[in-house]
Amino acid sequence: MAIFETITALFATIACIFSLFPQALGIYKETYEAQRPDEVLMNAVLIADIHADGDPVRDRNDNLRRLVADINASEEKLDAIAIAGDITNCGNIKEYINLKGILFAYNKSKNLIPAMGNHDSRATCVEEPYFDEGSELFRDFLRTQGIKTETNYYYKVVNGCYFIVLGTESMPDPYISDTQIEWVDSLLKEAAKTGMPCFIISHELLMGTHDDRGVPASRNLGEASEKLKAVVKKYADEGLTTVYVCGHLHRDFHEDTLVTVSDNFYSLLLPSALFTEDENEEYIPGLGVTAEVYKDSLVIRARNFNTYEWLEDYCWELPVNIK
Helix, strand or coil: CHHHHHHHHHHHHHHHHHHHHHHHCCCCCCCECCCCCCCCCEEEEEECCCCECCCCCCHHHHHHHHHHHHHCCECCCCCEEEECCCCECCCCHHHHHHHHHHHHHHCCCCCEEECCCCCCCCCCCCCCCCHHHHHHHHHHHHHHCCCCCCCCCEEEEECCEEEEECCCCCCCCCCCCHHHHHHHHHHHHHHCCCCCCEEEECCCECCCCCCCCCCCHHHECCCHHHHHHHHHHHHHCCCCCEEEEECCCCCCCCCCCEEEEECCEEEEECCCCCCEECCCCCEECCEEEEEEECCCEEEEEEEECCCCEEEEEEEEEEECCCC
């Protein structure tokens, strides 16, 4: 096993070296800017379901390299990249090694903020997850990004904005304990003191949002959904703008992409950055959004990072109450 992992690491390193050439040649340059460049307080990208593969030369990893390259081609400093789960396809060591190589080559943001998805919990390619092993590998990956946590949930504060990352505590159905919900409550209480918008990053959606009728239990947070909604609503009623960011369903952008849960509380269902199908059942790689915080608003804009195009039909401006 050690020899196999060494060979895998060698191939990932070679792929990483080759992936540096476009940057060295100046092929990837600034391709987009914030809506109001001189006023942006926090500039982030939100994506989901990147499904990094263990084969460094597979086409999906080429799409991932292009995605990360354009994400980091913002003319303004990119403060954070948050990924709403399924950062790997099978949750094994080969995929994490390859993902780290791609990030080393292309990621300029100091704050990579990933959540664990059901694929990350597997630690293998079979359907029955090895949850403990998958969780350990996920947390090992977090440590390489400067995030030290003993649980699958954690948080980061970026330019005053709280990024609260939920993490399932068992599988196959996701489970969020009361202890974790109380932890969210304590963080929102701190966030509310500043009024800077808050992002809750989760792989699974909240039950009852995004027209999820018929969606199986493994696709949402189940009974924990109502408890979490109540906690967030408590601070939203006091003016704290909170966006719950999720993925998992691999849906294209549509009219139900961003929904209002209550005043100042929103849920954003992201497409897969790798496996989203359009109406013609053809895959569209590279989909995600930018999130720009200003003194008077939070602007969320949809973008195809692989074709360098804004999707102008999907742009939202949310109120903020910065103190």
